[in-house]
Amino acid sequence: MRVISSPEVMNSVSRKLIRSGKSIGLVPTMGALHYGHLSLIKKARKENDIVIVSVFINPKQFSKGEDYERYPKDIINDRLKAAKFGCDILFHPGNDSIYKKDFATHVKVEGLSEAMCGTSRPHHFKGVATICLKLFNIIMPGRAYFGQKDYQQTVIIKRMVKDLNVNTDIKALPTVRESSGLAMSSRNSYLSCQERELAGFIYKSLKDAQRLIKSGERRSAKIISDISKALRSHHINIDYISIVDPATLKNLKHTKGKVLIALAVRIGKTRLIDNILVSS
Amino acid sequence: MRVISSPEVMNSVSRKLIRSGKSIGLVPTMGALHYGHLSLIKKARKENDIVIVSVFINPKQFSKGEDYERYPKDIINDRLKAAKFGCDILFHPGNDSIYKKDFATHVKVEGLSEAMCGTSRPHHFKGVATICLKLFNIIMPGRAYFGQKDYQQTVIIKRMVKDLNVNTDIKALPTVRESSGLAMSSRNSYLSCQERELAGFIYKSLKDAQRLIKSGERRSAKIISDISKALRSHHINIDYISIVDPATLKNLKHTKGKVLIALAVRIGKTRLIDNILVSS
Numbered sequence: 351m352r353v354i355s356s357p358e359v360m361n362s363v364s365r366k367l368i369r370s371g372k373s374i375g376l377v378p379t380m381g382a383l384h385y386g387h388l389s390l391i392k393k394a395r396k397e398n399d400i401v402i403v404s405v406f407i408n409p410k411q412f413s414k415g416e417d418y419e420r421y422p423k424d425i426i427n428d429r430l431k432a433a434k435f436g437c438d439i440l441f442h443p444g445n446d447s448i449y450k451k452d453f454a455t456h457v458k459v460e461g462l463s464e465a466m467c468g469t470s471r472p473h474h475f476k477g478v479a480t481i482c483l484k485l486f487n488i489i490m491p492g493r494a495y496f497g498q499k500d501y502q503q504t505v506i507i508k509r510m511v512k513d514l515n516v517n518t519d520i521k522a523l524p525t526v527r528e529s530s531g532l533a534m535s536s537r538n539s540y541l542s543c544q545e546r547e548l549a550g551f552i553y554k555s556l557k558d559a560q561r562l563i564k565s566g567e568r569r570s571a572k573i574i575s576d577i578s579k580a581l582r583s584h585h586i587n588i589d590y591i592s593i594v595d596p597a598t599l600k601n602l603k604h605t606k607g608k609v610l611i612a613l614a615v616r617i618g619k620t621r622l623i624d625n626i627l628v629s630s
Numbered sequence: 631m632r633v634i635s636s637p638e639v640m641n642s643v644s645r646k647l648i649r650s651g652k653s654i655g656l657v658p659t660m661g662a663l664h665y666g667h668l669s670l671i672k673k674a675r676k677e678n679d680i681v682i683v684s685v686f687i688n689p690k691q692f693s694k695g696e697d698y699e700r701y702p703k704d705i706i707n708d709r710l711k712a713a714k715f716g717c718d719i720l721f722h723p724g725n726d727s728i729y730k731k732d733f734a735t736h737v738k739v740e741g742l743s744e745a746m747c748g749t750s751r752p753h754h755f756k757g758v759a760t761i762c763l764k765l766f767n768i769i770m771p772g773r774a775y776f777g778q779k780d781y782q783q784t785v786i787i788k789r790m791v792k793d794l795n796v797n798t799d800i801k802a803l804p805t806v807r808e809s810s811g812l813a814m815s816s817r818n819s820y821l822s823c824q825e826r827e828l829a830g831f832i833y834k835s836l837k838d839a840q841r842l843i844k845s846g847e848r849r850s851a852k853i854i855s856d857i858s859k860a861l862r863s864h865h866i867n868i869d870y871i872s873i874v875d876p877a878t879l880k881n882l883k884h885t886k887g888k889v890l891i892a893l894a895v896r897i898g899k900t901r902l903i904d905n906i907l908v909s910s
Contacts, residue, residue, distance in 0.1 A: 357795060365797075371649075452878075454741050455759075455793035459735045479735075480794075505689040513735035514760075515637060515767040517645075598732075 351433040353440045357430045357448065357488045360441050364402075364490045372399040376518075377493035378482060382422035382536035383431045386526040390495040393523055395436035397493060403432045404441040404485055406448065410476030412457075416417075417621075422539045441489065448484065449570040455499055456480045459506045459513070465599040466502050466592050467623065478503055479510050485517045494518050499525040499533045501612055501625045505599060525624070528552065533624045540620040548584050548617055556626040559611050563630045568604045573611070581615060589614035589621065596627060605630035631713040633720045637728065637768045640721050644682075644770045652679040656771035656798075658762060659705040661685040662702035662816035663711045665804040670775040673715035673803055677773060683712045684721040684765055690736075691757030692806045697901075719756050721769065728764065736760045739786045739793070739806065746782050746872050746878040746892055747903065758783055759790050766791075766798045774798050779805040779813045783890055787881060805904070807833065813904045820900040828864050828897055832894065835860045839891050848884045853869045853891070861895060869894035876907060885910035 353359045366618050367374060375398030377390045387403075405428055425442065443617035456476050462468075463475035486494065496504045504522040518547055526534045531553030534544070541549060552626045555577045562573055570593040577591050593602050596610040605628070612625035633639045647654060655678030656859035657670045667683075674681045685708055705722065712720050715847050734867040736756050742748075745753035765794050767772065776784045785800040791800055796878045806814045811825070811833030823827060842853055876890040885908070892905035 361795065361797070369651075451793070452789070453793050455737065455739045455790050457735065457737050457794070460736070463732065484793075484795050487797060490797070510735050512730070513733050513764075515641065515764050517641070517767060517770070590742070616812070 351429070351437055351440060353442060354601060355442050355444060356582050357443055360439075361488050361490075363439065364488070367400055368490060373493075374400045374402060374489060374491040376399060376485065376494040377401070377403045377437075377484050377487050377553065378496070378535065379403060379405055379493060380407045380421065381428050382424050382539065383428045384501050384526075384534045384536060384538075386534035387501065388431060388435045389526050391432065391437055391524055393521070394493065394495050397521075398491075400438045401430075401436055402491065403437045404443075404453045404489070406441075406443055406485075408448075408477055409445065410449070410479040411474050411479060413471060413473055414415060415470070417537070417540075419490070420475050420540075423535050428432060428517055429477070431496040441485075448481075457483050457510060457514070462502070462506050462509055462599055465594065465601075466590060468502075470589050470614070475503070475506050479506060482507050482585070483510065483514070483516065486516055491518050493521055495521045495523060497525060498522050498627075499535065499624065501596075501610060502599060505597070526563055531557070533622075535622065537620055537622060541617065543616045545620065547585060551581065551584045551586065551611070552615060552622060553626075554610055556613070560626055560628045562584055563605055563609075563628050568606070568630065570602055570605060573605070575614065577611070589616060589618040631709070631717055631720060633709065633722060635722050635724060635727070637723055640719075640723070641768050641770075643719070644768070647680055648770055653773075654678060654680045654682060654769060654771040656765065656769050657681070657683045657717075658765050658774060658776070659683060659685055659708075660687045660701065660816065660818065661708050661710045662704050664806075664814045664816060664818075666777050666779065666814035667712060668778060668802055669806050671712065671715040673801070674773065674775050677801075678771075680718045681716055682719045682721055682769055682771065684723075686721075686723055686765075687704045687759070688728075688757055688761040689725065689752050690729070690760060693751060693753055696751075696819070697820075700820075702816050708849055721765075729747070737763050737790060737794070739789050742782070742789055742879050743784050745874065745881075746870060747894055748782075750869050755783070755786050759786060761789050763790065763794070763796065766796055771793055771798050771824055773801055775801045775803060777803050777841040778907075779815065779904065781876075781890060782879060783880070785877070803894045811834070811837070813902075815899055815902065817902060821897065825897045825900065828866060829902060831864045831866065832863060832893070832895060832902060832904050833906075836891055836893070836904060840908045843885055843889075843908050848910065850882055850884070850885060855883070856890070857893065867896040870895060 530550030810830030
């Protein structure tokens with residue numbers, strides 16, 4: 351596995367690969383790779399000639415007071431894991447090579463970026479869209495792989511790609527979970543043993559909501575209230591719980607057809623997100 | 631010369647050209663082609679295997695009350711002119727194929743977009759940057775050609791390309807002028823005979839300012855005031871006159887080194903822009 355840190359070198363390597371007829375699959379990550387990432391790498395391995403994993407903790411998607419400074423870093427293990435799962439090139443650029451001194455441009459997907467996580471993280475998805483577009487332009491992948499855990503992110507990136515005619519197919523893959531049901535996330539490493547146990551209730555509350563819908567409940571307010579009560583009973587603080595149209599992310603008063611239940615919670619200082627798609 | 635209206639067809643034709651090793655030069659226009667455009671096409675012809683001219687009047691770069699509805703359209707002559715000057719493919723998409731119903735994404739270059747023309751046209755450069763990025767993604771040109779008449783536009787597009795790692799070189803070519811000095815512009819067709827005569831004073835005032843600087847004047851306020859007086863004496867209404875750093879577009883109190891004098895004026899209902907680079 352080759353490791354490249356310069357965007358210019360990465361771009362020139364990608365150009366040569368494309369010119370020689372190779373297909374490129376990109377797995378964009380912020381590092382601290384876990385089995386969620388690894389499932390994306392494995393899928394990319396199956397569908398492309400060349401698999402590139404990017405590791406870049408993007409400062410522009412964090413607001414002040416968030417966990418940018420303490421975000422988990424583990425590049426040595428990332429290299430081992432990426433190589434083991436079939437990555438050909440690890441792209442690991444520095445901050446200064448990605449954001450030059452006079453950097454001034456952003457990409458924003460209006461509407462979708464303000465819902466759900468956008469409420470408490472108003473600049474987050476602008477930062478995500480911008481870095482993804484930069485990575486797509488540097489690496490020029492035919493396909494890029496994202497996890498459904500970040501559902502809103504995948505919807506926004508898909509829309510950006512469609513709206514801006516970007517030449518990359520966006521693939522969203524199922525969330526990988528620990529045995530407790532907790533969605534794999536680099537941020538899980540923040541959790542103490544006790545907190546990690548509590549975090550298992552997040553997915554449990556979503557599965558309970560799914561059962562409630564399957565049993566005939568249609569009122570979003572009632573479903574949200576039940577999730578909320580369950581989580582609070584475990585001293586889990588709620589950032590938001592939303593039941594939305596999976597395509598538009600618009601809140602639904604009543605569930606109908608396929609709906610997304612998405613939430614963000616805080617356990618101690620750690621903010622965690624999860625979601626479930628339910629056919630009602 | 632081939633005419634293509636579908637972005638999907640255009641993209642697939644471009645991909646094939648690139649795969650077969652051809653270089654593509656793009657001249658993005660809003661049609662009503664004049665000698666300014668034709669100089670861009672000629673330059674693109676010299677530097678690329680394939681020359682593509684896009685004709686698209688981009689609604690997103692017009693604000694309400696501007697001249698979107700009456701912007702000159704002359705596709706029959708555009709086709710003749712483009713073919714005559716060596717264009718291989720004319721890309722002439724419809725509005726609905728460029729902006730799908732749920733379109734929601736924009737690209738913005740902060741800072742540079744608010745100066746000069748950005749003051750009276752606050753959404754203009756967001757619209758320009760977005761459509762240019764879309765065209766670059768659809769057509770994937772190695773080079774794209776713009777006229778220096780739209781100086782601020784070229785600075786913004788160059789910055790966007792740098793910031794977002796777009797794989798297109800931006801070429802800015804000198805303004806082409808009528809014998810009176812009036813910068814070629816599709817909007818000149820709005821002018822009556824008398825107005826067109828007045829419009830000749832725009833460039834004259836810029837040349838006078840250049841002479842004033844060459845003679846030792848350094849105070850921007852004095853230079854601007856002289857241009858302003860000259861134009862007002864011909865009943866030309868001033869939108870703005872700016873003396874700025876050519877790279878940052880920041881206002882300069884005193885001229886030093888290379889400076890840009892840029893202005894926008896109104897003659898009757900017609901808004902015209904022009905600029906001159908001066909070494910002081």
